[in-house]
Amino acid sequence: MVLAALLLTAGCASTQGVRGAPGSASDRTGSAVPAYVRWGLAAPLPSPPKPSRPTLPARGLPPVVDRVPTRDKVVFLTYDDGAEKDPRFVDLVRELRLPVTMFLTDSVAGPGYGHFARLRAVGAGLQNHTLDHAALRGLPYAGQRAEICGQQRKLHTRFGVRPHLFRPPYGTYDATTLRAAADCGIRAVVLWRATMTTDLSFTTGTRSLRPGDVIAVPATETLSPTLKERTVRLLRRIQEQGLTVGKLDDYL
Numbered sequence: 001m002v003l004a005a006l007l008l009t010a011g012c013a014s015t016q017g018v019r020g021a022p023g024s025a026s027d028r029t030g031s032a033v034p035a036y037v038r039w040g041l042a043a044p045l046p047s048p049p050k051p052s053r054p055t056l057p058a059r060g061l062p063p064v065v066d067r068v069p070t071r072d073k074v075v076f077l078t079y080d081d082g083a084e085k086d087p088r089f090v091d092l093v094r095e096l097r098l099p100v101t102m103f104l105t106d107s108v109a110g111p112g113y114g115h116f117a118r119l120r121a122v123g124a125g126l127q128n129h130t131l132d133h134a135a136l137r138g139l140p141y142a143g144q145r146a147e148i149c150g151q152q153r154k155l156h157t158r159f160g161v162r163p164h165l166f167r168p169p170y171g172t173y174d175a176t177t178l179r180a181a182a183d184c185g186i187r188a189v190v191l192w193r194a195t196m197t198t199d200l201s202f203t204t205g206t207r208s209l210r211p212g213d214v215i216a217v218p219a220t221e222t223l224s225p226t227l228k229e230r231t232v233r234l235l236r237r238i239q240e241q242g243l244t245v246g247k248l249d250d251y252l
């Protein structure tokens with residue numbers, strides 16, 4: 001069950017320039033062809049307005065969110081586990097200045113942490129998705145805390161980051177999860193409203209994206225099309241609906 005998030009963000013849906021436009025800071029490849037054209041988009045991605053300071057509760061249990069209450073015309077791209085490590089995905093994120101958030105599981109991402117260091121260097125947010133991808137609901141406090149705090153320590157050691165967002169594996173959690181997450185320094189638990197596999201599917205009855213929706217793009221080595229291809233396909237859907245991509249870490 002998804003609890004309502006008590007979050008307030010301000011701002012308007014105006015755009016402040018575009019990413020990947022010719023000659024822009026985002027297009028550093030020296031190519032005469034704009035980045036958005038090279039990646040198969042019909043138009044540049046508008047840059048979202050800078051959100052006002054997030055207002056997560058300073059203490060207590062973290063809220064569980066699958067969307068951010070905002071009037072900005074943004075949705076959020078999140079990637080789980082860290083199985084797929086395609087260098088072209090790093091190119092995509094860099095060239096389009098795409099503000100993605102990666103929820104990493106140590107046992108999956110760990111052997112390829114260099115890939116995620118490169119993603120972080122081009123602006124990706126790195127957040128917590130446990131050490132071993134255990135289904136947490138029903139596990140004792142100590143086990144849940146070990147999974148969450150253990151990954152906090154790994155990500156801090158590897159990247160110097162202190163994640164404040166957590167996604168429970170399979171989206172399954174209980175009250176103990178929230179307590180353990182809070183004790184590990186987590187400020188919000190992030191689920192999703194839509195999933196992009198071969199096509200976009202929604203967890204609710206809706207058939208279209210709405211401002212503030214969190215989208216999960218599962219990363220598996222076997223899934224075809226690739227993460228990069230699915231992301232481009234998803235960006236086209238986002239643009240068709242008059243939306244752009246915001247950085248989740250800035251809104252929460």
Ligand SMILES: [Zn+2]
Pocket residue numbers: 080081129133169170
């Ligand atoms: Zn996962």
